[in-house]
Amino acid sequence: MMRKLFNIFKIPLIIGLLCVPLMTVLDHNHEADAFSNQVIQKGATGDDVIELQARLQYIGFYKGKIDGVFGWGTYWAVRNFQHEFGLTVDGLVGSEMKAKLNKATKYDPSIKQKVNKGESPKNYGGTSGGDGGTKATQGKNTPAGYSQNDIKLMANAVYGEARGEPYEGQVAVAAVILNRVQSSSFPNTVSGVIFEPRAFTAVSDGQIWLTPNDRAKEAVLDAVNGWDPSGEALYYFNPNTATSGWIWTRPQIKRIGKHIFCE
Amino acid sequence: MIRSILIGALAIGVVSTSYWGYKEHQEKNAVLINAENNYQRAFHELNFHVDALEEKIGSTLAMSSRARLSPALAEVWRLTSEAQNDVGQLPLTLMPFNKTEEFLSNIGQFSYRVAVRDLDEKPLSDDEYDTLKKLHKHATEIKNELRKVQAMVINHNLRWMDVELALASEKQAQDNTIIDGFKTVDKQVEGYSDVNWGPEVTQLNEKKENLSNNVLGEKVTEDEAKKAVIDYLDIESDAKIDITSTGEKAGYQAYSLSIENPKNKSSVNLDVTKKGAHPIWILMDRKIGKQKISLNEAASKAEAFLKEHDISNMVISESSQYDKMGVFTFVYQQDDINIYPDAVHVKVALDNGDIAGYESIEYLTNHQKRELPKPAMSREEALAQINESVQIMEEGLGVIRNDLNEEVLCYEFMGTIDNETYRIFINAENLREEKVEKMDGTETNYDEL
Numbered sequence: 193m194m195r196k197l198f199n200i201f202k203i204p205l206i207i208g209l210l211c212v213p214l215m216t217v218l219d220h221n222h223e224a225d226a227f228s229n230q231v232i233q234k235g236a237t238g239d240d241v242i243e244l245q246a247r248l249q250y251i252g253f254y255k256g257k258i259d260g261v262f263g264w265g266t267y268w269a270v271r272n273f274q275h276e277f278g279l280t281v282d283g284l285v286g287s288e289m290k291a292k293l294n295k296a297t298k299y300d301p302s303i304k305q306k307v308n309k310g311e312s313p314k315n316y317g318g319t320s321g322g323d324g325g326t327k328a329t330q331g332k333n334t335p336a337g338y339s340q341n342d343i344k345l346m347a348n349a350v351y352g353e354a355r356g357e358p359y360e361g362q363v364a365v366a367a368v369i370l371n372r373v374q375s376s377s378f379p380n381t382v383s384g385v386i387f388e389p390r391a392f393t394a395v396s397d398g399q400i401w402l403t404p405n406d407r408a409k410e411a412v413l414d415a416v417n418g419w420d421p422s423g424e425a426l427y428y429f430n431p432n433t434a435t436s437g438w439i440w441t442r443p444q445i446k447r448i449g450k451h452i453f454c455e
Numbered sequence: 456m457i458r459s460i461l462i463g464a465l466a467i468g469v470v471s472t473s474y475w476g477y478k479e480h481q482e483k484n485a486v487l488i489n490a491e492n493n494y495q496r497a498f499h500e501l502n503f504h505v506d507a508l509e510e511k512i513g514s515t516l517a518m519s520s521r522a523r524l525s526p527a528l529a530e531v532w533r534l535t536s537e538a539q540n541d542v543g544q545l546p547l548t549l550m551p552f553n554k555t556e557e558f559l560s561n562i563g564q565f566s567y568r569v570a571v572r573d574l575d576e577k578p579l580s581d582d583e584y585d586t587l588k589k590l591h592k593h594a595t596e597i598k599n600e601l602r603k604v605q606a607m608v609i610n611h612n613l614r615w616m617d618v619e620l621a622l623a624s625e626k627q628a629q630d631n632t633i634i635d636g637f638k639t640v641d642k643q644v645e646g647y648s649d650v651n652w653g654p655e656v657t658q659l660n661e662k663k664e665n666l667s668n669n670v671l672g673e674k675v676t677e678d679e680a681k682k683a684v685i686d687y688l689d690i691e692s693d694a695k696i697d698i699t700s701t702g703e704k705a706g707y708q709a710y711s712l713s714i715e716n717p718k719n720k721s722s723v724n725l726d727v728t729k730k731g732a733h734p735i736w737i738l739m740d741r742k743i744g745k746q747k748i749s750l751n752e753a754a755s756k757a758e759a760f761l762k763e764h765d766i767s768n769m770v771i772s773e774s775s776q777y778d779k780m781g782v783f784t785f786v787y788q789q790d791d792i793n794i795y796p797d798a799v800h801v802k803v804a805l806d807n808g809d810i811a812g813y814e815s816i817e818y819l820t821n822h823q824k825r826e827l828p829k830p831a832m833s834r835e836e837a838l839a840q841i842n843e844s845v846q847i848m849e850e851g852l853g854v855i856r857n858d859l860n861e862e863v864l865c866y867e868f869m870g871t872i873d874n875e876t877y878r879i880f881i882n883a884e885n886l887r888e889e890k891v892e893k894m895d896g897t898e899t900n901y902d903e904l
Contacts, residue, residue: 230749235774235781238746256874263897264876268848284751330900333775340898359740360724376560377553379543389494389546390622410780417782418800418814419736421726423707436622438551443704446711455705 226299232285236262237333242307244285247297248273258307259331335416342382344404346412349386351404352394354451361448362408364422366415368453371426378426393433422446425453487616494545494615495608501541502605508534508562509594515587524579528570535563546619552637554644555597562590565652582651589650597640604636666707669820672731680710683732687764688723690714700729709735728819737813743779744806750774753781753803760801760810761785766818769799779805787818789827793853796821796862827854827864830883837866837881840888845870845877855880857889865889 232240241262248254253276254269267283274281277292307330334340346366354365372378372385379385387395394400422428423445430450434440442454511534515527539559542552569583579587607613613633621631675683677698685692697713709726716722721741727734748756754774761769769785772793776782780802787797802812830852838847849869857863865880876894881887 231751232749233751233754233774235776236750237776257899259897259899261897264871264894265874268871268876271848331897332900333777334895334898335775336892336895340901358722358724360738363738376564377556379539384540384543388543388548390619391548413777413780413782414738414802414812417802418817419738419812420814420816421711421724421736421738423701423705423709423726436550443706444702445705445707446699446701448711454702 226294226301227290229287232262234262234264234267234283235333237331239304241266242304243299243301244270244293246303247293247299250297250299257331258303260307261331261333263331263333335413338382338416343409343412343416345386346382346415347404347409348400348402349392349394350411351408352399352402353392354449355402355405355408357449357451359407359411360421361451362411363414363419364425364448364453365428365451366412367420367422368425368428370415371420371422371424375426421448422453424455426455428453491614491616494618497541497544498608498615499605501538501545502601504534504538504541505594505598505601508538509591509598512562512587512591512594516584516591525570525574528566531566532563532570535559535566539563546615546622547637550622550634550637551641554641555637558593558597558644558647561650561652562594565590568653583653586651586653589647593644593647593650596643600636600640600643604633604640607632607636666709666728666730666735666816666820669823670728670730670733672728672733674729675732677710680727680729680732681712684712684714684725684727684734687734688714688737733815733819734813735816735819737810739804739809739811741804741811743804743811746779746805748805748808750776750781750805753805753808754783756803756808756810757781757783757785757801760813761799766799766815772798776805780811781805787822789825791852792827792864793851793867794825795853795855825854825862828884830864830866832866832883832886834866837883837886838868840881840886841868841870841879844872845879846872848876852883853880855890857882863889869894 226243227240230236230240232244237260239260242258242260244262245254245256245258245260245266248266248269249258251273253273254266256263256265270285270289271281271283273279273293274283274289277289277296279289279292332340334343346369349369350362350366354362357365369382369385373380373382379388386392386400390396392400425445427439427442428451429436429439431452432450439454444452444454446453508531511527511531515524515531518524518527539556542556542559565586569579611632615633618631618633621634677700681696681698684696685694694714694716699711701707701709701711708729710729710732711726712724714723719741721739723737723739725734725737754771758769758771761767766785768788770788770793771783772786772795773784774781783801783803785799785801787794796817798817800812800814801810803809804811834850841847845868847868847870851867852864853867854862854864864883866883868879868881870877870879878890878892878894879888880890882889
């Protein structure tokens, strides 16, 4: 009799014991639904960063824009959070920090779509952002000292000048523009160099206004980030169509595709 | 009947065509005149600014009070930049006028350096006074030469559009008066070797990097370079490699190699130094697929790549994700001090973690064994130099290159004011605020607007 009774008690007990891990699994699934498994570090972009910023803003650590770019503002917010919650302060968002964030904050996944569409949702989590409420628009990494528009303008010039050239030839053309900006015998701005009369044939004949492809943009980014396949050249020319005799007197560095690069 | 209709139609045709042609001609003329006027404006302004420049430099010579000298030199600096701006708007790019442009830029730098200096503490030296005197003399010569050209342009109604045409058709001898005038000016400037610019300006004029400095190793042949590259990139020894050498007269001495890999439709291009066959830059060109790895994993791939190639003690100083690429800047670290001039860049494809690019010219030309001094000043003393509204978030020691292109040991502070982040370098020797940078790096994506 005693045994039977015990059995009756056993069943809910077993069910109850089974439920505990099951629930944690469910709970865990819920978490994994949001952040992906990656360790998020400074400079990253994407949905995980949007979630990170939204969650940090929810508890008042992050006051900037929710833009999906892990910039300096996000970096300091992460470090402050790590400090406050007793984690190692390294600015890296790993599984431990994600778990703490999940526990401490709420996240509405619809904010992702809103940010990606460029809409500005209302204040998130009731904190008032640094510049009068939260502004959420998608952001982008840009190399220090250059705006996206500078990069686009250069991509236009590179595409107009060298779209048929090998990739490193396109990077080299972008590098020449940057070398000229640095040089004392040329204008000091990207637009000044590009639009200097007679400097680039693509500017004179209007080919600069063709829509550049992604390759040209990538080439410009590489040049801006430090790559210089031209060998520090200030000039280049196509030997088949060059009209100036003077250009031949410059010390030549190398030839890439159809262009000869010189000092 | 039909005949007269035909004649009538033709007549109307002829009249309307000629009217259309006349309109087109008028429009074309309007555009040409507009372009010509822009050139004329830039040219006459150039003359005006060079005139004013000569006058200003001249008046600084007679100044005794330091309180007057600084603003006057600041004015000189402004005028040189105006004149440079004018030159930039004239069609002179493919013509020898670069010596003059360089000269203007040097005057600008020289006057700026002196103008911002505390002249009570460090008055104008005799050398500098002498430099100013010579600058005045040369500015007068340039002014006179340009005035001659200006007078001819006005007296003979010379057009800058003709300069464009003359430069475009190189075959016929260039007997364009304006071109000749500018050539004369540039010839003259070429002879100005007597100006002592002082150490600052000379250094700034040096090329960005000099590949013959500091690069270790013996000069290698093309075959040796090929072998080194096969070893470096770990490719098959019978891979098809194109190799060319840079021009004999170029300051940049390197071999350029190109390796096709038909298997995965990619190609690798790189330059290696002639001395020691060190890669200067590598670029891989292939289609990058969907992002599969995180920026953090990419960072470890980049780190592993550097380790594998014996570039040790490097720490990440910057990391950024651009669509499907992760780009990292590493700097050398010596005794926990970041040596910012010794930097390399690594680009990692985020689809499979391949190293898509490597760039090391700064590391190659700057890296050396350094004796780092102990900071003469304490951290607290350095901290006291910083603007009070900056909230310090992170700090350390770092070596940077200052305005005078010298390597200096600094206390490095990262701090914020509201939502902006700043990096401030305070010289550890004399507490000079060497550099204050506002850290940017993100911008609204205007494509999505």
